[in-house]
Amino acid sequence: MIDLRSDTVTRPSTGMRQAMADAPVGDDVFGDDPTVNAVQQRVAELTGKEAGLFASSGTQTNLLALLSHCQRGDEYLVGQEYHTYRYEAGGAAVLGGIVPQPFEVEADGTLNLQLVEKRIKPDDPHFPITRLLALENTHTGKVIPQQYMLKARKLADKHGLKLHLDGARIFNASVATGLDLAELAAPFDSVSLCFSKGMGTPIGSVLVGSKKLIQRAHRLRKMLGGGMRQAGIIAAAVDYALDHNFDRLADDHANALELASALKGLPGIVVEPAQTNMVYVNFESLEAALNVSDHLRSKDILTARSQRMRLVTHLNVSRSDIEQVVRGFRKALGS
Numbered sequence: 001m002i003d004l005r006s007d008t009v010t011r012p013s014t015g016m017r018q019a020m021a022d023a024p025v026g027d028d029v030f031g032d033d034p035t036v037n038a039v040q041q042r043v044a045e046l047t048g049k050e051a052g053l054f055a056s057s058g059t060q061t062n063l064l065a066l067l068s069h070c071q072r073g074d075e076y077l078v079g080q081e082y083h084t085y086r087y088e089a090g091g092a093a094v095l096g097g098i099v100p101q102p103f104e105v106e107a108d109g110t111l112n113l114q115l116v117e118k119r120i121k122p123d124d125p126h127f128p129i130t131r132l133l134a135l136e137n138t139h140t141g142k143v144i145p146q147q148y149m150l151k152a153r154k155l156a157d158k159h160g161l162k163l164h165l166d167g168a169r170i171f172n173a174s175v176a177t178g179l180d181l182a183e184l185a186a187p188f189d190s191v192s193l194c195f196s197k198g199m200g201t202p203i204g205s206v207l208v209g210s211k212k213l214i215q216r217a218h219r220l221r222k223m224l225g226g227g228m229r230q231a232g233i234i235a236a237a238v239d240y241a242l243d244h245n246f247d248r249l250a251d252d253h254a255n256a257l258e259l260a261s262a263l264k265g266l267p268g269i270v271v272e273p274a275q276t277n278m279v280y281v282n283f284e285s286l287e288a289a290l291n292v293s294d295h296l297r298s299k300d301i302l303t304a305r306s307q308r309m310r311l312v313t314h315l316n317v318s319r320s321d322i323e324q325v326v327r328g329f330r331k332a333l334g335s
């Protein structure tokens, strides 16, 4: 199977499994797991932050960040299509009493900062207290320009807001821009990094920020039932991914570029330019998309099943797989 539905389908390699099996472990709720401690410190150092906290998922590290920055009745500013608003089951509101103020996401993946500034509430008992601006990089495969992030930091400082980055795919942003993780993370008070996407671990995310913020997040993680015991067995995969799967994301980006350029011009589809590891293909109708998806499936190629079809490249998709996918599309589209 060539699975283009997501980079979350990546499977742990033999080397990664071996590293997991060999990991020294302890009880991480007691703070005793040497592998977890080392990984938390490594990711904190790589991102230029004081401390890190290992957690089960990116949803959990985002939630921990929102709960750590905001009190009940506080408000966070966020994109309609950003993961922390749309794809986390409303956890910030349900579990934290945090009020979302969503904005339409611009074509380049940013929020309009003038509009954002307009929606920051004055200190008035009628209003929630605007506390946090939550951004995302990459967003739907788009790299957010660092200049924009610096402007967002300025705006946050002007209004005394905290700034969080959902950096689930910050590794892709780093490889695409050549900026290191610390530079990408610099404008932010907290960053959530996800290792179970293109980095290829089975489980694992890390939240980074100040010592104080991570202490709060640590308590909240326990409260959420996210305290894990011999978690070094999964943290070892993160360590392995940083050593072996970070730089190679460039191959995924090259494969996405190749896929986009080979599909471009085929009849009945409009292909959006690829910046990182995602290609979006627009069909004339959902039915047309499903027909192509069905045909590809019969050739052991799995895709999203939507009119704007997302194709994601990752470490279990090779260049020859890409060629096979292109042949499948040509056949399905009758060209």
Ligand SMILES: *Cc1c(COP(=O)(O)O)cnc(C)c1O
Binding pocket: 056, 057, 058, 059, 060, 062, 083, 084, 136, 138, 166, 168, 169, 194, 196, 197, 205
């Ligand atoms: C995948 C993802 C997350 C985290 O998702 P989990 O499945 O909970 O690890 C967060 N933000 C974005 C943008 C993502 O794509």
